[in-house]
Amino acid sequence: MMIDMKPLELSKRGACPEVYSFGNDFSDHMFSQNYTQGAGWANAEITPYHALTLDPSAAVFHYGQEIFEGLKAYRTADGSINLFRPMENFKRFNRSAKRMVMPEVDLEFHLQALKALLSIDHPWVPEQAGASLYIRPTMIATGKKLGLGASDAYTHFIITGPAGSYFKGGFQPVSVYIADQYRRAVVGGVGEAKTGGNYAASLYVSEEVAKQGYSQVLWLDAVNGKYVEEVGAMNICFVYENKRIVTPALSGSILPGITRDSILKLAPALGFEVSEERLDIQEILADIKSGKITEAFGCGTAAVISPVGKLCWKGTDYVINNNESGKISKQLYDELTGIQYGTREDRFGWIEKVEI
Template identity: 55%
Template sequence: MDIRIEPAPEAQRRGKPTDESKLVFGNTFSDHMFRLDYREPQGWVDARVAPYQNITLDPAAMVLHYGQGIFEGMKAYRCRDGRIHLFRPFQNFERMNRSATRLCMPTIDVNDQLAALETLLRVDHGWIPHSMGSSLYIRPTMIASEPHIGVRPAKEYIYYIITGPVGAYYAEGFSPVSIYVSDEFVRAVRGGVGEAKTMGNYAASLFAAEVAKKKGFTQVLWLDGIERKYIEEVGTMNIFFRIGDTLVTPPLTGSILPGITRDSVLTLAKKWGMDVQERLIDIQECVDAIQSGTMTEIFGSGTAAVISPVGSISYKDKKYTVRDGGVGDLARRLHDEIVGIQYGEKEDVFGWVHEVKI
């Protein structure tokens, strides 16, 4: 793919954060962005890295009316020796294409997506933080831009990538969070678009998330949309339960996002000889296991937070504390292993890391 580079004028460039310990997730963005346009019948055209700028849309742009919008979440990590790492980027771009297919949007070759990202990172590599625990968040996005009123797949799209330096996703850092089990609202149902990383899924989660926040909780734990009893995922994470010596996570049945970190956790746990089960787990089994003491850990997994220990859950206005409410041994080991691989501190036996040559 031929990529044109339009450097931002010095006068338009932003000041980089000087204190990386004060980075807030999602508030700061780099100087440049990548953009690619799609028009039928030409296909994808005009690949370029340009100054970070507003996107102009017609008021009838179909993303605004019919929700054809998808995205991904990734990070770039600066190692102690200066190398720049991506973590399993091909899996992110493959998932982007699966989301696109589900929403009748055009796909982009994963190698072209990686080439676009690498070009952008070379231009803005100075924005990648230097401290371990901070990183450059990467947001590839695709939206339907054709101006048309009428329910059908659009014929014009914009694909773009923006980046920005980030610190910890949660203000608590690597500390246990409390989650609220919603049995009133649902995020997705099987046969819907729950397994796609589409904007509407997150819009559907906002109301329950605000309810949870007002009650003092960090996240919502979603139950299935039919029987309202089988655990599916947390607001921004996949969810894991350690019951005895077994690690349990809900199966990918179409309403759960197939997380890259989720797959990494499963792979590591199996390598370490754990009994791993992808199966249905209902909320009552979860509560019973907490009360009996057989539930030794609950934690979430995702690109933003990596591993997020869960100290307690609230179900039907009753709080259930997991073990002593602290960080479990497995959650800490998984966090340290994944982060160590991402920053080049631990051996990457799975070939997960992709080095970007700056």
């Protein structure tokens, strides 16, 4: 399928403002295409960024058929642009679509569409150290439907916007509150899909613990309320005795993170042991208290690696590594960001170049 780029004016160097706010400032253009049952995908085009017009009965409003992804474009020292493992995001996009009874998007076409968009809006990729262009592919159900059931029409679009360095005050640890009453997702549900409802389900606890000074919420399994799953916007990892990295095994209610998978592949090449296990929160807390756990960190697209300085369980704080960032967390962060920005060897072939 061809992409209609219409008579578009290329974004000019300097179009990215010097001051911007992640999630509030967006690039000049967007990609979109529409799907109708029986006809498939059509009307693929890149247009100026604009508002969407939807019928009040659109299924996305009433039954939550919606999925999205998050990835970034990185400006390298020579001015070129890197994408980090974009196909993995697009594969996950399709897995989410299948779970939410939505049409899949051809992987190669998805990448082609993104590259075409970036070829126009490449001046929006920031040049500041640690900054990047955040990319949000999304699909929503647009069919006019109040009866319960899958929609017969969908819109798929990609928007982008500049994102500054995640760590404003340096590579500092965050504090995490363990949810002991509320649950986010259950095995057999949609926890492993990147759909908006999962995040909506987390907001109540996230807002409440933020008032107490905690940055994130660590969710436990919904059946037993004892096994570690993930932190709100990230997967979670624990370092044992400065050599072994352990993360919760994917259970069907945990989002399979691209950064998580990258760490599982990269860490052994750096000399660390890795394992995916079912982690009992009481054992984790005991191992923090005894000193067996020497570091903990979250991992995801936004922060890449975010060190965790303390966990709170029912009013008691369990401090990790004296509430300081650890050397293994920093080593992984430096290695991954080095690959993304082109300053370190891409030993796994993870980088996709964008022609500009």
